[in-house]
Amino acid sequence: MNIEITISLDGKPDKDLSIVAYAFDQKGLLIASAPLKGRQVQLKIKEDHVPARVLFAPPPVEKRTETPTIEALERLHAYEPVWEFESKKNQYELLPIPEFNWKYWWLCACRVRGRVVKAVNFNGVIQDMPVCHARVHICEVDPFWLLIPRLPDFIIDRIREELLKPWPPIPIPLPDPPPFQFDTNVLDVSPINVARMQPLRTAPLVKQSAAVSACSEVMLNPQPLPPKATSELPATLRLQLTSASTTIARQALLDNAILLRPYLCWWPWIWPYFYRCDEIAVLNTDSNGRFDTTIWYPCFGDHPDLYFWVEYSIGGVWTTVYKPPIRCNTRWDYVCGSDVIIHVTDPRVPWCGDPNPLPGKQVAVLSIGNGVSMTEIQRASASVNEGLTTASEPFGGSLEPHVWFGDGLIATGIDHYRWSYKRLTNADGTAVTDGWHAMDKEVVRHYGEVLADSTLTFKPYPLGPDPAFVGQNLFKIRPVNPPLNAGAVSSSWAPEVDGRSNTASAFFLSHLLSGSDAAVAAGKYELKLELFKTDGSLVNLSDAGVLLKVPTVVAPFGNGTVPTQLVAHHPAQFGDMEDRVIRDGAGKIVAFRLVLHIDNNKCQAVIYPVSINGTAADLCGFLQYSPSDNVHVSYWAYHPNNFASFNFTIARGSAGIIESASGAVGASPVNGYVRDPSSVFSKDVPVADLLGGCRKAAFAENLHVDAWATDGWNTLDYLDANATPVAFALEPKPAS
Numbered sequence: 001m002n003i004e005i006t007i008s009l010d011g012k013p014d015k016d017l018s019i020v021a022y023a024f025d026q027k028g029l030l031i032a033s034a035p036l037k038g039r040q041v042q043l044k045i046k047e048d049h050v051p052a053r054v055l056f057a058p059p060p061v062e063k064r065t066e067t068p069t070i071e072a073l074e075r076l077h078a079y080e081p082v083w084e085f086e087s088k089k090n091q092y093e094l095l096p097i098p099e100f101n102w103k104y105w106w107l108c109a110c111r112v113r114g115r116v117v118k119a120v121n122f123n124g125v126i127q128d129m130p131v132c133h134a135r136v137h138i139c140e141v142d143p144f145w146l147l148i149p150r151l152p153d154f155i156i157d158r159i160r161e162e163l164l165k166p167w168p169p170i171p172i173p174l175p176d177p178p179p180f181q182f183d184t185n186v187l188d189v190s191p192i193n194v195a196r197m198q199p200l201r202t203a204p205l206v207k208q209s210a211a212v213s214a215c216s217e218v219m220l221n222p223q224p225l226p227p228k229a230t231s232e233l234p235a236t237l238r239l240q241l242t243s244a245s246t247t248i249a250r251q252a253l254l255d256n257a258i259l260l261r262p263y264l265c266w267w268p269w270i271w272p273y274f275y276r277c278d279e280i281a282v283l284n285t286d287s288n289g290r291f292d293t294t295i296w297y298p299c300f301g302d303h304p305d306l307y308f309w310v311e312y313s314i315g316g317v318w319t320t321v322y323k324p325p326i327r328c329n330t331r332w333d334y335v336c337g338s339d340v341i342i343h344v345t346d347p348r349v350p351w352c353g354d355p356n357p358l359p360g361k362q363v364a365v366l367s368i369g370n371g372v373s374m375t376e377i378q379r380a381s382a383s384v385n386e387g388l389t390t391a392s393e394p395f396g397g398s399l400e401p402h403v404w405f406g407d408g409l410i411a412t413g414i415d416h417y418r419w420s421y422k423r424l425t426n427a428d429g430t431a432v433t434d435g436w437h438a439m440d441k442e443v444v445r446h447y448g449e450v451l452a453d454s455t456l457t458f459k460p461y462p463l464g465p466d467p468a469f470v471g472q473n474l475f476k477i478r479p480v481n482p483p484l485n486a487g488a489v490s491s492s493w494a495p496e497v498d499g500r501s502n503t504a505s506a507f508f509l510s511h512l513l514s515g516s517d518a519a520v521a522a523g524k525y526e527l528k529l530e531l532f533k534t535d536g537s538l539v540n541l542s543d544a545g546v547l548l549k550v551p552t553v554v555a556p557f558g559n560g561t562v563p564t565q566l567v568a569h570h571p572a573q574f575g576d577m578e579d580r581v582i583r584d585g586a587g588k589i590v591a592f593r594l595v596l597h598i599d600n601n602k603c604q605a606v607i608y609p610v611s612i613n614g615t616a617a618d619l620c621g622f623l624q625y626s627p628s629d630n631v632h633v634s635y636w637a638y639h640p641n642n643f644a645s646f647n648f649t650i651a652r653g654s655a656g657i658i659e660s661a662s663g664a665v666g667a668s669p670v671n672g673y674v675r676d677p678s679s680v681f682s683k684d685v686p687v688a689d690l691l692g693g694c695r696k697a698a699f700a701e702n703l704h705v706d707a708w709a710t711d712g713w714n715t716l717d718y719l720d721a722n723a724t725p726v727a728f729a730l731e732p733k734p735a736s
Helices: 070-075 144-150 153-163 191-196 235-241 246-255 257-264 268-273 380-385 510-516 687-691
Strands: 002-006 020-024 030-035 040-044 053-057 091-093 107-122 125-130 135-141 277-284 290-298 306-314 317-322 339-343 362-368 401-405 414-423 443-451 456-464 488-493 523-533 547-551 564-566 581-583 589-598 604-607 622-625 630-638 644-652 656-664 680-686 697-707 726-732
Touching: 020 040, 030 040, 053 070, 070 277, 107 135, 107 306, 135 290, 144 246, 153 246, 191 510, 235 246, 277 290, 306 339, 362 523, 362 589, 401 414, 401 523, 510 589, 604 697, 630 644, 630 687, 630 697, 644 687, 656 680, 656 687, 680 687, 687 697, 687 726
Parallel strands: 002 091, 107 339, 362 547, 622 726
Antiparallel strands: 002 040, 020 030, 020 053, 107 125, 107 290, 135 277, 135 306, 306 317, 362 401, 414 523, 443 456, 443 488, 523 589, 547 564, 581 589, 604 630, 630 680, 644 656, 644 697, 697 726
């Protein structure tokens, strides 16, 4: 059927406008569109489609040719007339398009540019290295003038209540809440989920007397403080917000929408109503990690509000590697042409550049993960610290040894290897008798395969366990060249497909030891690397003339030269590197040896109520003092084996931090805070030191405990703990 619509414009534009009519069905799906010619437009509708809504807006522009949606058109101030479809009527004359709408239909170009990078430590110097061949998604966030009219009345009332509160000017940032609670019915044995299942110790009790009295009025739990330079709202806005009319308050918020932006990141209760964003471009980064495109926006409207997220091809599957919350990561009023720098931290994503290969019949055991070189792992001479990093960090999570196998090995019939482990001690250092356990998680390498028709796919090449040696858990040494399958014209190794899995020689799943009981599993473990011949027999490294090497510089190795040193290979060379090898009865080397200290325990953190002379603050946090009093401050910064550090702060009003302590959880004292055997730190702080020049003041306490454990890629921050912030206030005792 054909529908003819006649429509005009209110007012007179300075120049001609291109206008398109868009028809949508009851489900909001576009079923027809056509340009307006003069005052008329012809819409061709299929017989089985019933038009429910018609909108008028500018036509799609270059690089923005996706199927228009109602939401996307509303961004462009689309005009939706009062209109109802009648099956026996095919001609309609509608009211004119208001000037309020069409004045926004002149579109301006906006250049959007940026880089995707990854911070890499090159011998202590952090550099932003480009991430090539990433996929950058650019989205435009719903503008406030669209969102505020849709919010329910009770949310409008809640917003104005929060805005009218007397906010202190210094914000105290709080972390985002976790996206979900762990479901024990879901079998996910990733290190993070296993850590979530850990049972936690109950915080030690600190004896205090009851509060003097309950406060007269208990307010709502305080929200995180908004990032405002001042606590004062404009007088006109404040007056409008105090109106009893929700309609007036809504209009006031709409008129001052830009003032709301800083608050939205700090109000969790409003997050379900914000945000929705429309994807306007998808770009691939070049060899320098750069992306560049042009988008369009209404010339008379606000600059676009843009949000970016990133995917990377991992194992041949496009995987999200950067997607922070929209509420706190939108580029409001993006400045066209300015550089957007996106920092990707996902350890699976490699930066651009390939390592230089090393020739020879030798093996170089380089690192654990990407960040802990063999030279950074303390050895037998360190006694109780053996197996820790030189920074006293234990290991945890999935641990992947990086090993370089020389090209000369396969040519001499040495084409397999095996990693095994056994336990040496408990967490307290007592010895454990244990047998060897072979690591058996699958290891693959990816290669790119190009067919005659230029089809490109990335395929996995399994290294092991090799099914040809049942029960031995042997892994293949990667061939010099990948397979060239039938129909393929070329193939090449592609470590870029997954920077983490394609560099692992094995996976030591330390978080699954002792049935995932981190407290029981903590301690030292011995690892060994053995080589095997084509027939599956063990290689005597000394007899075979295979040289074992380790690097002499710290990791990450970056783009500089990585020197190595020889591990002793003859009985006469016993000495400094002897703890890195395993010998047979004849004194000949049969394996590389490594000791790692494992600890996957979580940290815990609790802040106790402050007190004066044994009396704790009341329910509202107030304490009354005399000038000579001390305030007793205490907190619990805990790790079962003291592999953690803490940072404790007290902030006063708008003066910022006026009291702090930071150090290892096993240290004492730390800035005067004395630790008891249960890891409770306490200190008596003079009232005058806290108040400074104030007669009375409010304070906020924060505590973070940072686990030291590393998987060689990152510090395991999922083992960290943040205490619930505590607030208190001091006021002088009334004169008697």
